[in-house]
Amino acid sequence: MSQVDRLYGWKVCRSAPLVKAMKQQSKDVQIEFNAKLTQVITQSKEQGLNTKLYYRNKEMGETYSTVPTCAISGEGIPDLLLLLVQWTQETMIEKLTYSNEVQV
Incomplete structure (x- = not known):
């Protein structure tokens, strides 16, 4: 998705x-945001990818999350970081191990 700060009138x-x-x-601005989001989702589907806005995505393994951001103002960056942490926890849980002993 394009940067959110490029939407006309974005605060x-x-x-x-x-x-x-x-x-x-x-x-x-909200209407323009939703129109651009629809474009991104449609273009993704044309490429064979199922995508949803990240907080509407309940099928993380089957559907890609779209996280609108702005690198300049940082908007959406907390969401992106949280999504990465959640995804890592879910996918890495089987690979993580716990040991009482410290290995040197």
Whole structure:
């Protein structure tokens, strides 16, 4: 998805999660956001990829998450980091081991 700060009229919310930033936007910006999101999802489907907006994605292993971000203001970055941590925990749980002994 294109950078959220490129949406006309976007109000910057530095380092904010996307949901919080979206609440600060006008109705017109939210409409434009949803239109661009629909374009991204459609283009992904044309390439054979199922995608959803990350907080609507309940099938993480089968559907790719789209995380809109802005590298300049940091919006969406907390969401991206959280998603990466969650994904790592879910996929690595079988590979992690616990040992009472310290190995040197």
